Amino acid sequence: MIVSPEEYRRRLGKLNPKIYINGERVTDILDHPVTRTVVEANAKVYELAQDPRYEEIMTTTSPLIGEKINRSLHICQSNHDLEMRAAMALLTSQKLGTCNYRCPGCDVLNGLASITWEMDRDLGTGYHRRLLEFARHLQKGDLALSGGVTDTKGDRGKRPLGQDPDMYVHVVERRSDGIVVRGAKQHQSGAYASDWTLVMPTAALREGEEDYAVAFAVPNGEEGITYICQFNAYSAERLFTDDPHLLGNPIYGQRETSLVIFDNVFVPWERVFMCGEVAYTQRAVARFAKMHRMNCGGACKVGFADLIIGAARLMAEYNGVERAPHVVEKLTQMVHIRETSHACAIAAALKGREEPEGSGIYLPDDIYGNVAKLNTCYGFWELMALAGDIAGGVVVTMPSEKDLQHPEIGEYVRKYLKGTVPAAERMRIARFLQNWVAGLHGVATWQGAGSAQAQKLTLYRLFDFDSRREMVKELAGLKDEGEGDRS
Amino acid sequence: MIVSPEEYRRRLGKLNPKIYINGERVTDILDHPVTRTVVEANAKVYELAQDPRYEEIMTTTSPLIGEKINRSLHICQSNHDLEMRAAMALLTSQKLGTCNYRCPGCDVLNGLASITWEMDRDLGTGYHRRLLEFARHLQKGDLALSGGVTDTKGDRGKRPLGQDPDMYVHVVERRSDGIVVRGAKQHQSGAYASDWTLVMPTAALREGEEDYAVAFAVPNGEEGITYICQFNAYSAERLFTDDPHLLGNPIYGQRETSLVIFDNVFVPWERVFMCGEVAYTQRAVARFAKMHRMNCGGACKVGFADLIIGAARLMAEYNGVERAPHVVEKLTQMVHIRETSHACAIAAALKGREEPEGSGIYLPDDIYGNVAKLNTCYGFWELMALAGDIAGGVVVTMPSEKDLQHPEIGEYVRKYLKGTVPAAERMRIARFLQNWVAGLHGVATWQGAGSAQAQKLTLYRLFDFDSRREMVKELAGLKDEGEGDRS
Amino acid sequence: MIVSPEEYRRRLGKLNPKIYINGERVTDILDHPVTRTVVEANAKVYELAQDPRYEEIMTTTSPLIGEKINRSLHICQSNHDLEMRAAMALLTSQKLGTCNYRCPGCDVLNGLASITWEMDRDLGTGYHRRLLEFARHLQKGDLALSGGVTDTKGDRGKRPLGQDPDMYVHVVERRSDGIVVRGAKQHQSGAYASDWTLVMPTAALREGEEDYAVAFAVPNGEEGITYICQFNAYSAERLFTDDPHLLGNPIYGQRETSLVIFDNVFVPWERVFMCGEVAYTQRAVARFAKMHRMNCGGACKVGFADLIIGAARLMAEYNGVERAPHVVEKLTQMVHIRETSHACAIAAALKGREEPEGSGIYLPDDIYGNVAKLNTCYGFWELMALAGDIAGGVVVTMPSEKDLQHPEIGEYVRKYLKGTVPAAERMRIARFLQNWVAGLHGVATWQGAGSAQAQKLTLYRLFDFDSRREMVKELAGLKDEGEGDRS
């Protein structure tokens, strides 16, 4: 089932989630200047799925319902699926200049699909069956799914039970008809504009921490859920303006997240997909991470890189310096960064494999997904630096585009901010670029899908040092095989 | 003469400069939320000069008037003067978290002092005498001086005369009593809150471009001058807020610049310090740059680095991770960046020399000043990346501090955003850091005092490759001397 | 046809190529301490092709002769072929710790196969047919093929005809039965231990430079060919030693190259594969480069990285510091570098395509191949630095392993150079690592398969900036489509 953007907006308009921003309740999610950007970004994802040019990327046929679905709701069945999943992340970034908010939900769905299959196989539980049932429900309605992973953690030097027990989402009551959960998930991209949120643990858990080993789905607007939105200068700018066309990303805005509070939320058993199985939490997190590092960490940021490169190139042309050797060198370095992350994401998709064997579920290669993200971590700040270098100080010191139209000073602005093109165009692209190089993207890109340190730990753990040691000993003549070679 | 902050504010309040921001005229520079930050930063510089703890750094005795003056108005007479000049840049950055807006004026004054001495010596002009007279005037009133250097440039692929002739500030009329100038200077930090602005060319000029070889001083509020302020998300945030205490840098704000329009401004001859001497423009620019790269490019950003390091360390503590080896490694890397730029600025000051010989005017060593700035260019983005890494995603996804006090959701925020300290403190520092890692500072630091490319050109030009070639030939045995060594 | 290492050695022993090293003629290529390393490396490649464990990687069935062949002689027909070609480069590097000397020949063969197909199609020439005939000959005998690309160039500021005309290999006479060529190819890995060398131009040529647009094959030992070997400290060490087991790479040595002189060498027409078609030279070079950057630039160095990582890890263990956080961090960074290059090489193989369409010949994706090499350029020096950091100064200050056995001082060495293992093992691995971090590999890896600058030029040329500009304009609202989105 593929629904229209209008249908999505209509459906969302019927909900009444508790959303706060800057101390005020948001009463109309569709119209509020900030929340509207999330709705419009989601709507664009619905629109792209209807666009024949993007059909292969944005849609597929679900084996669960036998119908065409938005790829955001698909559980990957092949390397081609993985490749298209990454391609979707790249395409939506190019088209939105912000988050495809259906992305984390997709990756949680895939991660849980794999681990629930394994739990059912090993433990005889029914989690996988329940999850597939939930997936069918989403696919049949083309519902927007968000994913909730990152706990608030409190004192990171302590585990869940060594401090305020609510720092990690956990079960506070087990009832015959379901469970009651409490806690909060932070950095939640677009949760308030989704139909459902799929929640899973953020970290490997140990014996004794069973209450924290919990995965479940909740509908938007559920009793006990409150969204407290991020608020920063870019939020203020959008709230303050009377003309969003003058903002850096006029329609889709910056990546909007919220702190999602679960205050004793009831979840019926049919929407519980893990409950107490601490031994599976590490693998659950790792499988979600495989998907998310390739997609959010890798391919998505490649699309952002395209926008930064395109804007830097435009500014170079508008400034009349696009042929200067140092500008060419810098643009080339930007391309290098972009293509490195892209190559890693592609390798992650094409060298992915069925996991667990027999499940029919495909996940990306873990090492390549992690290097995709790690290269993005380092490369993205460099992209920002290079773009700011090429474009010049005007990117951060420019007047408002309102000054352009002003009866008294408009002439000055048009005169003095022109380059090889009129000031209006140059300022438009400078503002666009400001959004990328003087805003949230540096930190957000680094931390999104896990900090660099998380990728490093994974790489160190995954790398087979033993086989390399053996190669060395053989060549150096420290092994019998090496001896044989000498003869 | 050292005046109080109040006296500065009182004096400024009498002026009525034409200032526009986001399409609106600013009518009270002392109270307007944005322009007020510049006034307060300047006022703090006046205050620091009265503080006995900072007397050696912030003040000196002028040989021109024989009185104690603010070091911002001093023409350096020794290596110690240069060292204290850099120390002032560092101190004010630590205290303000933004620009000491008297800095560029000081550096233009020193650069012009050197080149006008040389012009008078070579050409028999009277520029240096005029400049000293002007300096005495400033010193006697402890007036705030801004500097104007960067032209708008239009198409950077063309020279001043190959395009709209107003893209560089130039003389449009020479009269018996003075000159009339037209053009605009961009990225002008704090010009509208100064008493005077001292203007000089931005680039080396050639024969035929004499109209552009012009340096002069204009009082704030002069007929024909208009300031069009920068406008960005942080401007909007400040305009939008009803409580500036909740902003990242509550009192002093971000670095505020404006586009300063000179629309046929008359300047009497006694305030003209260069007019037509194209042969001296390259040296004029180079001497200003020596000062500004050491101060603005080097020492100032070392002070900013202190704030970023301090905040990153606080966040590490508040998150409970300050002892994690990777956090210690990252803090150490931040210290490394900070101390490298500082060492380069110190070397620039202590290895500076009288220039021209006999002038009594001291300028920093050019190579070390340039590497100070170049290391800052590369290092500052890395500082931002490291700080964002250490502090975590909360730096860009945090709710407003207003949510903290909200009757319904305040409890949630206090609960879920606490770390090892209450949420109020953690959020305050996170907001402080947001101002550094998700705002203008990356690009501004790169471009301020000249882009990295400018430093590179200077380094390549200054480096004595010949002597190194000779060393190599001697050691390699390609010279007679080398032959001698072999015997 | 797959022959044994012995057969290869036997065949080679019958030849009498003119080889000089350090001013002396090499009379027995099989036994000379330096040339022997090349022979042994080649022999190992023959051996690996007989090893059932490596069958899929090292061999395939040739469509030209319908028999199993060494993959070094295969013209790739699919993405799987490309992937296995890269896998062969990786495997042989792990097994040899030096060049698989059959690699450049393979890549020239593939590059020429593609361009000759295109020339025959466009121009009606018979080059492709001749080349396939030559390939059949190689495959039927399992002959070792070397590739010759890099000209000596003389003054790089000048083109072939603006200086001594022999600085680039060129045709000096066209005869009815063939051509006569003159010039030299430098940096030729392993040419003197191959059966044949396949030569092509090194750069794009213009009209008027037809004599330089020449590709051909010559047998080893041909009249007019002289090999002048590289000579450096590692050559001297090998010549000097009486026990090669004490060297860093005992059997296979460092990468050995020579300057190959073509002094009026006659080539019959059936072994001429390009002669005068300047319009095809740029594409010819690009297609060879696609292969070689993926293989030599990317995958091969991934195998070397494995050896460096393995040895660094061993030294960390032998020093007792393998758990120190900074050592773990550095090993992780080494893994990051290794996996990034590997991911890029894999993407190059799996996203490669048929070129020209209809030819049945597959070449790697150009962008990913180039980033594979470029990441290797930067990463390899960093690997060396990190390995040297982890292993410690002993890697460059260690005594000879002969000192270990010395009756008087052996006890001292065994006592004082032990770590967590006996000194003999620790010194063996330190010597192995010395070969990597204190020898030719830094520069050789940077320059091999083209300098970083070559990759940068390619990346800039290949990147589609236009489509990115359009994305930006659409999002920024500078296009009609963008307008439509706003409604």
Place this chain on the structure above:
Amino acid sequence: MIVSPEEYRRRLGKLNPKIYINGERVTDILDHPVTRTVVEANAKVYELAQDPRYEEIMTTTSPLIGEKINRSLHICQSNHDLEMRAAMALLTSQKLGTCNYRCPGCDVLNGLASITWEMDRDLGTGYHRRLLEFARHLQKGDLALSGGVTDTKGDRGKRPLGQDPDMYVHVVERRSDGIVVRGAKQHQSGAYASDWTLVMPTAALREGEEDYAVAFAVPNGEEGITYICQFNAYSAERLFTDDPHLLGNPIYGQRETSLVIFDNVFVPWERVFMCGEVAYTQRAVARFAKMHRMNCGGACKVGFADLIIGAARLMAEYNGVERAPHVVEKLTQMVHIRETSHACAIAAALKGREEPEGSGIYLPDDIYGNVAKLNTCYGFWELMALAGDIAGGVVVTMPSEKDLQHPEIGEYVRKYLKGTVPAAERMRIARFLQNWVAGLHGVATWQGAGSAQAQKLTLYRLFDFDSRREMVKELAGLKDEGEGDRS
């Protein structure tokens, strides 16, 4: 006292130290191809001290004997002394292209001077008086002094007493007339060609490890001392060649070190400068390190950088590419690296201070000395990479210069390896550069004067995080002072 190089050689020739290289005893240190390079480097340092052009740098007047002395034997008394000490390190590197082997002895002497003054003051010991007496002896004879610091350490995961007790040099017997010491110092630059070696601990020691807290001086040739030389490819090349003029650094060679064994060496009390005072070991090491990081870590490598830059520039000219923008960019980057380390070393000297107060002994600033070294660590590998990039593959693949003179192939070499200059010059500089980019320098520069990790630990320990935290709190409004500012 300043003696001539001849006098130094004569004196050295009378000694008969036990030196082994590659399993063979060195019988004539003055003539042996390897040890001779160390003698010649030392002799050159004697020669430079007699050269009037270098008088200020190479000599000073000793307050101990009231005579002119070689600065290598001076205990610094001022910032100017420190600056000249660093200048000496730079100059000798430029002149030698290898170690000034008198450098570590000088730095140990200064470090011990400071700590022995403090011990005498605190503990009433007589170490300082003894050390000054020893210094006078050295100065009166202009004797070459080596320094011994780095122990062999064995298992670095264990302390001295947790393993073979000889892994660190220590006292094995205390007698009425002196002590007996055992152990070994590794990486000892030039010890065997010095008159004396001054030994101190390598690390901070704890209670119970008193035997290891030992500093003393021993004459070269003392009973019980054996030198086992490093041996690597460059050693072999020098042993093997019949014409050292063809080597990369013909006269002075690579940095030669040895493993110095102390097998029950007796030291009379008047040459013991610490014995058991574990509480002072950390400071002793730190003070030596201050000197050595500025000199060996910083200034010395700046001189090496000059040689690498000079040679890279020559090769660019010889290749005809010195004006290519990417070559200019790379040379500029090399200059940037060079000047950064130099600026840091200068700041270390000029911001150094008397330590302890009242001692009259000046030591460099610790932070700047450490960043000098740390920037060198990172920068030197980059210099090598850039030089190899600019110069081209010929740097590692060139034939021997013997081939140039060969009757048969000499013509080929002269023809094909010429650039814009004859092949002889181009090959000479390529060989010179090979010594820098394909040898020991990368690892040696990183590890010399302590690994990067040592500098990082020092920086983290020295940096005053508290004051930065306070600055942040004040600006962010988290302090009472901040409150005051708001009013």
